[in-house]
Amino acid sequence: MRLTRTERMMLRGDMGEACRRSMELLLAIADAYGYGKLIKIRSAHISGISYKNIGDSGLEFIRDLAESGGFVRVKATMNPCGFDLDKPWLFDVDEEFYKKQMEIVRLLKLMGVEETLTCTPYYAGNNPREGDHIAWAESSAVIYSNSVLGAYTDREGGPSALAAALTGRAALTPAHTDEGRMPEVKVKVHYKPRDYADWGLLGYVVGMREPRLIPLLEGVKAGSRDELKYLSAGFGASSSAPMFWLKRGEGCEGGVIEVDVSEVKSVREKWSLTRRPTVVFIGCPHCSLKELRSIAEELKEKKVRRDVKLLISTSRSVYERAVKEGVEEVIRRSGGLLVKDTCLIVSPMRLSKSDVILTDSAKTAHYAQTMTRAMIALGGRRRCLREAVES
């Protein structure tokens, strides 16, 4: 294996035990899946933050790394945790959960990871440039940074992204090379997404059709950044590929498949709304400021129904700006809950069989159907807000 002098020192333990263990993990991944080499990265984004997901085992691992002197060598950010750190009571958090979640966040901060607590680090100062090599976990952010921002990252897991942060390296795998990122299947899309829910659904359907291949999407107009964010999240929920292509001069050598309205419709029907929602969830991935402005516009002078919980999630960096602009106040006055640091899926919020969740995110719908017993419905943003307020 070809290692630089610094990398050899890291592997020997000259830079501390946490760094040595991280190096060991990256080299094993490089051996198994890559070209037996590491690559320097500019940033890391770490998933597996919520105590609900990683439990005592994950906490134990993070504690051991922190106690053996781990410290980040590049910019590193955190995915969402189990609750809004300023409003834990909204999420059915008990004392044990609260303490352990705070401990996870504290240990990661101790190692120099920024307390961003968002799945949209690109709205929170971790903004890769075209051509940057990075090591990100969180599928929606991986797909977005590869496909929209033009950065290079594989789909890291929580532990490997943390190891990458502590060493400033990632395993050199196909996703980090131009050859490994060539489109493998052309997808002719005969469907025009009209709102965020449609964009997420389109990504989800494309990923379902060929879940291992990198697709080149044809017939999709370049959407706004927010629209592409939803496309990325939906795609990441059903595909294991690291990215999609929207435009590529050389075309694609693989086969051709077609996706039309009927396929999108059949998924949508599975998630149709048949009863009044008890929870309306918006913000997967976390809302941008632009989205919050338009939500506030819709909610102005309206009242959220008393039998509905309207939950809108965003990152703390966007939340602060929303407070300054008065957007947060409009949402609060309507009775909507604007929260940060978390989301429906990673929070321990109790959802029973009698709950009906209405969301405009295909990703949330996908995970909620396996992680809760509630009924799941997907609707456009307008529909979501209309169902949440008094008529």
Place this chain on the structure above:
Amino acid sequence: MSKRSRRVVTYRCRGLVKGRAMGEALVSSRPISFLGGVDPSSGVIVERGHDLEGLSVAGKVLIIPHGKGSTVGSYVLYSLAKRGLAPSAIVTVKVDLMTLTGCVISGITLLDGVPREALADIKCRSRVEVDGFKGLLKVHLG
């Protein structure tokens, strides 16, 4: 692929995490999810309907097609290892990121590349040796 001597069958695999181990084989042709599928406090497989349900992985050589599920499963292996309840080695047909990560951070010897047919041929409880340096799996017959 396999070399038959009198009472030992040897499979040539790829050593992914170095080390040597010996123990009883725990074999399944179905993948295992460690997150939710194995109890981290006891090492017992709890996935409903799995053919190994109710058996403990502790000290065994686990021979499976691959792991499945979230990379969080790696942490479960780590927890098991700290309590002395981890498998002594894992042998897979094709390794996945979760199992690889879990074995590296927990120091569990890991091989991949065992032929799929071997999953049917190797009997549960047979005595096996794993050499992660040379990438060898030896199964003692009878």
